[in-house]
Amino acid sequence: MRESTVQVKGLVAGTVPFSAVDGTGSRYVIFLQGCGFDCLTCHNPGTIPSQPRGMRQVSVGSVLDRVIESAPFLTGVTITGGEPTMQPEFLEALLVALAEHPATAHLTRLLDSNGDAPAELWDQLIPLIDGVMLDVKVLDPERHFVLTGRGNRRVLASASRLAAKGVLHEVRLMLVPGINDADGELTRTAHWLLSLDPQVRVRVNAYRRHGTRACARHLLEVTDADRVRYREVLTAAGLRNLTIG
Amino acid sequence: MSEFELSVRACLADPGLTYRQRVQALALLAENALPPPVVSEDCTRAQAKAVVHDMGEGNAPYRPRYVLPDYATALARGSAHLELEAPTTLDDALTFLLAMYAGVPSITGYPVYLGDLDRLLEPFVGPESGVGDAELDAALTRFWRVIDRTMPDAFVHANLGPDDGRVVRSILRVDAAQRQIVPNLTLRVDPERTPEDLLRAAVQTTCADGKPHYVNDPMMRADLGQAYGVVSCYNSLPYGGGAHTLVRLDLSASLRFAEVPAEDWLERSLPRHVELTAELMAARIRHLVEQTGFYRHDWLAREGLISLDRFTAMFGFFGLAEAVELAGVGGGGAGYGRDERATAFGHRIVARLAELVAATPLPYCEATGGHALLHAQSGIDSDIGVTAGARIPVGCEPPLYQHIRAVAPNHRHVPAGISDVFRFEPTVGANPDAVVAVLRGAFAEGMRDMTFDVVGNGFVRITGFLVREQDVAGIAADGRARHASSFLGAGSMVNQRLSERVVKAAPGGTDQALAGPAG
Incomplete structure (x- = not known):
C-alpha cells in the first residue's frame, strides 16, 4: 500500500464496530460526514453539514487501524454517511487501504449511498467494492425535490449503472405515508427496478419520527396496515426479494 | 410437631x-x-460464612451430580436391564433412548445429558432406511414433545455437531418449531468440520428460541479428550462418566473473610479456601463412592455404560467481578470487564485458581489426573449482589468485541465450562451471518463457550438453562409451572436483574471517539 493512501484525510462522523443491519453479516460501519441531500426524513441530520464546526479531519490510516482491531469478528465493512461519495478522495483511499491490507483484504466492502454521484466516480469505485445499498426516495423528480432538496436524475442513472455492473446489492425505499407510498407509485417503482435487475433486492424502510428534526414531525408514521399494503402491492408488481423494515 | x-x-x-x-x-x-459428611471445623466455618457452598446437593450424596452414560454403546449392544435388544430402526432407537432416560440418575433425579443425538441417530436415517425428511421431522417432534413433557427441568441437555447431517438439521428445525425449554442444546463447533451453512441454521434456531449454546470443539477435545459431553448449565465432562459433585467457592466472600491484607489474599488466603473447598468435595465423593456403592450397584455401571474411572469432580467458582472490586484494583469505578487493570487482575485470579485446583489431589478423580476440573459456576437463583462465574456484572457489559476480549483469557483455565452471555437485539434474526462471523472470531480469540440471549423471542437465558417468559408470567399469576427450573429462572430474573443485560449493537449508537463532535 502506498504511504500516501493512508495519509489521505477526511471527516468521519462516527463508527460502529458491530452492526447486523448494514448489509450481510457482521459489519464495521463508517459514517462519513456530509450529504448533498437535505431529507425531511433524515434520521441522522447531524451528518448532513459538510464542514461542521469543531470536527477535525482523520486519516485513512487511523480508520484502517480501528477496522483491523475488529477484523477477526467481521464479515465486512459498510461505508455510509452522510453520503460517502461526498468525500470521493477519502472514500477511494479508504477502499484501497481496506482492499490492500492483509488483515482486512478478506472483508467485503459495501457502500450505503443516496446515488447522487457522477458516473465517472462510480467507474472508479466499482472495482473496489462488493456492492452498493442505494436509497431511492421517489421516482417523480418534483416530489424528490420536495423530499430531499435535490433532483433525482443522477440517482436514477446511478441505479441503472450499478445494476448493469452487477453491484446493486440492495435498493432501499424510504416510504412516508401520503408522500411517496401510493399504490401506483409503488407499482411504477417496482416495475422500473425490475427492468434494471429482475432479481433486484428491495428493502422498505418505514418512516419513523425517532431521530428526525422538528420540520419532519408533521409527517405520518407508517402503520402495520401500511406495511401489509406495501407487501401486497410490491409483490403483485413482481418483486420477489423483498424485506419490509 | x-x-x-x-x-x-x-x-x-x-x-x-x-x-x-x-x-x-x-x-x-x-x-x-442425615448428618452431612464429616469435615473439619474450618471447613464447616467456611460453609457457614458462605465462602464454600455445596450447591444444596443434599447431606448424603447417593448419586453423582452429573452422569453422561455411553448411549452409543447401549444402542449398539442393547440392554439386559432394559430388556431391549439393539435397535435397528429410527423408531426403535428413539424408544430405546426414552426407556434409557427413565433410568439415568443425576442431581435432579432425571438425566442432565441425553447424548450426542445426531451422532447416535444418524446411522438410523441413512439412504437404506427409507426415512424421508418429513418422517424424520415428525418422529423427532414426537420425541422432543415426550422429553419436554416428562423431564422435570431445563437442565436436561442434548449435544449436536460438529459435523453436518440429516439429524442435526432436523433437530434444529424441530426445536425452533416446538419452542420448548427442554432439552437444552449445545452445538460443538469445529472450524475445520462445521460448515458455514450448518452454523447459519443453528443461529436461526438460536434467534427463534435461544438454543443452541456453542462450544469450541477443538479446545474441548484438547482438554477433555475425544469423548466429552456438555450437560446442564455448560458443564463439560468426560463421556461415559461425569461429575461426582460440584462445590463452589465464592471468590468475593473468600476475599471478604481473608485474614490478611487484600494484596496478600491471592497467595496467602485463597490457597486455604481452595483446600477447604476440596475438603468438602473429598468428603462428599467418599460418601458417594465408598458408602453408597453407586458405582458398583447402578445398572449403568453393571452394563459398562458408565465407569468410576471416567468420573471427576467440579470445582466451581463465582463472584470474580466482586472479588476484583473488593481488592480495589483498577480505577474510576469501571471495574472488571471495563477497566484494563481490573480485568487483568481478574485473569490473574482465575489463572491462580486453576494452578491451585490442578495441584490439589482429590479421590476418585483419576479421569482428570487425580484432581477436579475448574468450572465457572453460572450462579443460582438466590445469589444477590454477586456475579455468576467469571461473568462481567449484568448491566456493565462492554460492547461486543471488548466483552469477548475481556473474558476470553479466562476460558483456557476452565475446562469444565464457563458461560458468558451475549445479549443481542432481534434484528440479528434477519442476518444470522452476523452471529456466525462473531462466533468464528470469538473461538479464534480463545473462547471455549459462547451463549446468546436474543431479546424478544420469548425466551431468557438464565444461568445456562432457559425459561419462557410465558412460564414466568404463569408463576407470577398462580404460582405454578410444569418445569421446576422455571421457578429458579423466575427468581434469577429478579435477583440477578437479568432484564438489565446490555444489548449488543443497540441501534443508533456510534462510537464517536474517532472524530470530534459533529456540528
Whole structure:
C-alpha cells in the first residue's frame, strides 16, 4: 500500500464496530460526514453539514487501524454517511487501504449511498467494492425535490449503472405515508427496478419520527396496515426479494 | 410437631408443586435428615460464612451430580436391564433412548445429558432406511414433545455437531418449531468440520428460541479428550462418566473473610479456601463412592455404560467481578470487564485458581489426573449482589468485541465450562451471518463457550438453562409451572436483574471517539 493512501484525510462522523443491519453479516460501519441531500426524513441530520464546526479531519490510516482491531469478528465493512461519495478522495483511499491490507483484504466492502454521484466516480469505485445499498426516495423528480432538496436524475442513472455492473446489492425505499407510498407509485417503482435487475433486492424502510428534526414531525408514521399494503402491492408488481423494515 | 415433620407436611400439601416435584422435595428432606459428611471445623466455618457452598446437593450424596452414560454403546449392544435388544430402526432407537432416560440418575433425579443425538441417530436415517425428511421431522417432534413433557427441568441437555447431517438439521428445525425449554442444546463447533451453512441454521434456531449454546470443539477435545459431553448449565465432562459433585467457592466472600491484607489474599488466603473447598468435595465423593456403592450397584455401571474411572469432580467458582472490586484494583469505578487493570487482575485470579485446583489431589478423580476440573459456576437463583462465574456484572457489559476480549483469557483455565452471555437485539434474526462471523472470531480469540440471549423471542437465558417468559408470567399469576427450573429462572430474573443485560449493537449508537463532535 502506498504511504500516501493512508495519509489521505477526511471527516468521519462516527463508527460502529458491530452492526447486523448494514448489509450481510457482521459489519464495521463508517459514517462519513456530509450529504448533498437535505431529507425531511433524515434520521441522522447531524451528518448532513459538510464542514461542521469543531470536527477535525482523520486519516485513512487511523480508520484502517480501528477496522483491523475488529477484523477477526467481521464479515465486512459498510461505508455510509452522510453520503460517502461526498468525500470521493477519502472514500477511494479508504477502499484501497481496506482492499490492500492483509488483515482486512478478506472483508467485503459495501457502500450505503443516496446515488447522487457522477458516473465517472462510480467507474472508479466499482472495482473496489462488493456492492452498493442505494436509497431511492421517489421516482417523480418534483416530489424528490420536495423530499430531499435535490433532483433525482443522477440517482436514477446511478441505479441503472450499478445494476448493469452487477453491484446493486440492495435498493432501499424510504416510504412516508401520503408522500411517496401510493399504490401506483409503488407499482411504477417496482416495475422500473425490475427492468434494471429482475432479481433486484428491495428493502422498505418505514418512516419513523425517532431521530428526525422538528420540520419532519408533521409527517405520518407508517402503520402495520401500511406495511401489509406495501407487501401486497410490491409483490403483485413482481418483486420477489423483498424485506419490509 | 418437629421441624422435620412440619417441613414434610408443608411439602405434602404445597399447592405450587406437582406430584413429582413433591416427591423430589421429600427425597431431599429425607436425605437432609442425615448428618452431612464429616469435615473439619474450618471447613464447616467456611460453609457457614458462605465462602464454600455445596450447591444444596443434599447431606448424603447417593448419586453423582452429573452422569453422561455411553448411549452409543447401549444402542449398539442393547440392554439386559432394559430388556431391549439393539435397535435397528429410527423408531426403535428413539424408544430405546426414552426407556434409557427413565433410568439415568443425576442431581435432579432425571438425566442432565441425553447424548450426542445426531451422532447416535444418524446411522438410523441413512439412504437404506427409507426415512424421508418429513418422517424424520415428525418422529423427532414426537420425541422432543415426550422429553419436554416428562423431564422435570431445563437442565436436561442434548449435544449436536460438529459435523453436518440429516439429524442435526432436523433437530434444529424441530426445536425452533416446538419452542420448548427442554432439552437444552449445545452445538460443538469445529472450524475445520462445521460448515458455514450448518452454523447459519443453528443461529436461526438460536434467534427463534435461544438454543443452541456453542462450544469450541477443538479446545474441548484438547482438554477433555475425544469423548466429552456438555450437560446442564455448560458443564463439560468426560463421556461415559461425569461429575461426582460440584462445590463452589465464592471468590468475593473468600476475599471478604481473608485474614490478611487484600494484596496478600491471592497467595496467602485463597490457597486455604481452595483446600477447604476440596475438603468438602473429598468428603462428599467418599460418601458417594465408598458408602453408597453407586458405582458398583447402578445398572449403568453393571452394563459398562458408565465407569468410576471416567468420573471427576467440579470445582466451581463465582463472584470474580466482586472479588476484583473488593481488592480495589483498577480505577474510576469501571471495574472488571471495563477497566484494563481490573480485568487483568481478574485473569490473574482465575489463572491462580486453576494452578491451585490442578495441584490439589482429590479421590476418585483419576479421569482428570487425580484432581477436579475448574468450572465457572453460572450462579443460582438466590445469589444477590454477586456475579455468576467469571461473568462481567449484568448491566456493565462492554460492547461486543471488548466483552469477548475481556473474558476470553479466562476460558483456557476452565475446562469444565464457563458461560458468558451475549445479549443481542432481534434484528440479528434477519442476518444470522452476523452471529456466525462473531462466533468464528470469538473461538479464534480463545473462547471455549459462547451463549446468546436474543431479546424478544420469548425466551431468557438464565444461568445456562432457559425459561419462557410465558412460564414466568404463569408463576407470577398462580404460582405454578410444569418445569421446576422455571421457578429458579423466575427468581434469577429478579435477583440477578437479568432484564438489565446490555444489548449488543443497540441501534443508533456510534462510537464517536474517532472524530470530534459533529456540528
